[in-house]
Amino acid sequence: MDSEEQQNMVYEDLPTLNESEEKQLLQQDSRGFVSLFHQQKLEQEAAKNWDKFYKRNETRFFKDRHWTTREFQELVGKGDVSKVLLEVGCGVGNFIYPLLEDDPNIFVYACDFSSRAIQFVKDHPKYDASKVHAFECDITKDDLSSKLDGNNVDIISMIFVLSAIHPDKFKGVLTNLYECLRPGGMVLVRDYGLYDMAMLRFGPGSKLGSQLYVRQDGTRAYYFTKEELCDLFCDAGFAVSSCHYVARQTVNKKEGVNARRNFIQGKFLKQSD
Numbered sequence: 489m490d491s492e493e494q495q496n497m498v499y500e501d502l503p504t505l506n507e508s509e510e511k512q513l514l515q516q517d518s519r520g521f522v523s524l525f526h527q528q529k530l531e532q533e534a535a536k537n538w539d540k541f542y543k544r545n546e547t548r549f550f551k552d553r554h555w556t557t558r559e560f561q562e563l564v565g566k567g568d569v570s571k572v573l574l575e576v577g578c579g580v581g582n583f584i585y586p587l588l589e590d591d592p593n594i595f596v597y598a599c600d601f602s603s604r605a606i607q608f609v610k611d612h613p614k615y616d617a618s619k620v621h622a623f624e625c626d627i628t629k630d631d632l633s634s635k636l637d638g639n640n641v642d643i644i645s646m647i648f649v650l651s652a653i654h655p656d657k658f659k660g661v662l663t664n665l666y667e668c669l670r671p672g673g674m675v676l677v678r679d680y681g682l683y684d685m686a687m688l689r690f691g692p693g694s695k696l697g698s699q700l701y702v703r704q705d706g707t708r709a710y711y712f713t714k715e716e717l718c719d720l721f722c723d724a725g726f727a728v729s730s731c732h733y734v735a736r737q738t739v740n741k742k743e744g745v746n747a748r749r750n751f752i753q754g755k756f757l758k759q760s761d
Contacts, residue, residue: 497735498753502682502713522696530696530706531654535626537706539604553583553647557590559753560676562643564591573597574641574668576627577649580608581615588619597636599625628657633667640670651679651710655700662724671760674729675721680711681733681750687711712752721756729755 522530530537557563563573570593575583578598587594598620600606609615609622623635633640644665653661665675680686682699686709690701699711718728731754737747 498732502733522693522702527696530702530708533706534708535601535603539602540705543604553586556583556587556645556647559678560645560755562674562676562755563587563594563645570595571642572639574632574636574644575599576644576646576665577601577652578609578622579605581612583645583647584609584620585612585614588614592619594619596620597639597641598622599627599632599635601626627661627664628653629660630664631667632664636668640673641668642670642673644669644673644675646675646677646679648679650677651712652708653710654708655697655710658720659724662720662726666725666758669758671758673758675726675756675758677717677752677754677756678734679717679752680709681752682711682713684711684750685747686749714752714754717752717754721754725758726756727759729757731755 521527563571571591572595573587574597576599578584578600581598584596584598588596596619598606598609599622600609601624603624606622606624609620615622621637625632625635646665650658650661669675687699687701694701694703696702696708700708701711702708714731714733718731721728731752734751734753736749736751
C-alpha cells in the first residue's frame with residue numbers, strides 16, 4: 489500500500505464542521521459576494537484565465553495521476569479489448585500518459601478549454617496520434633460528439649473539471665457528454681467536495697455564489713455535495729453506479745501544515761436501451 493492510498497478514506501456522509509476555526513473560516517466568506525459585473529467578466533475571460541494559468545505554470549503544476557486506474561478499474565481493458573476514452577479537461581496530459589502506460593490498447597480523445605494546454609499535450613514526447621487525439625473544445629457550448637470522428641466513446645473522465653464550470657452550465661455540459669457515450673458507457677468523476685480545506689481557506693471577496701469561489705488567478709472552483717452531483721447526472725439521463733466522498737489528509741511536517749482535503753467521486757452510467 490503506497491503513501492497516497494494510506495491517506496485516503498472513503499465515506500458516505502458529508503463531514504460536519506466541529507472545530508471553531510473551521511466554522512469561522514466558513515462564516516467569513518459571507519461578507520459579500522463578488523460584484524455581478526466582475527462575475528460576468530470572469531465568465532467571459534474563463535478561457536483566457538486558464539491559458540494564463542498554463543503559460544505561468546506550464547507542465548509543472550499538476551502531478552501525473554497514477555492513482556486513476558486504482559480508483560477507476562473500468563479504465564483498464566481486459567486482454568486485447570480496446571476501449572475508447574474521452575478525457576474532458578485534459579490539461580497538459582497528467583491523466584493521459586500514465587493511463588497509456590497501464591493500458592496501451594486504449595484510444596484517448598482529449599479535450600480542454602485552453603489551447604495552450606492542448607499544445608502541451610501534443611508537444612509531449614509520448615504523444616502518438618494513433619493513440620491520442622487532442623483538441624480544443626468548450627464543452628459548455630461546442631458539440632462534443634461532432635469532434636469524435638463518428639465514434640461513441642466507452643468512458644468519459646472528468647477529473648476536477650465540472651467544478652471549474654459555472655453551475656448554470658452544468659446541465660448543458662452533462663447533456664453534451666450523454667450524447668457522446670455509447671449505451672452502457674460510463675462517466676468517471678472526481679471533484680471537490682463541500683468543506684474541502686481549500687474552500688474554507690478562501691478569503692473575503694472570493695465568493696461568487698453558493699459553493700462557488702474564485703481563485704486569485706481568476707479560475708473558479710465549485711464544491712459539491714454527493715446528493716446534488718447525483719441529481720445533476722440523473723436529471724441528464726444517467727444512472728448512478730456509485731458516488732461517495734473521499735477524504736485525504738495532507739501533512740507537511742516541514743511547514744507545519746495538516747490539511748483535510750474532501751473530494752467527491754462518482755461513476756455514472758448511460759443505460760442500454
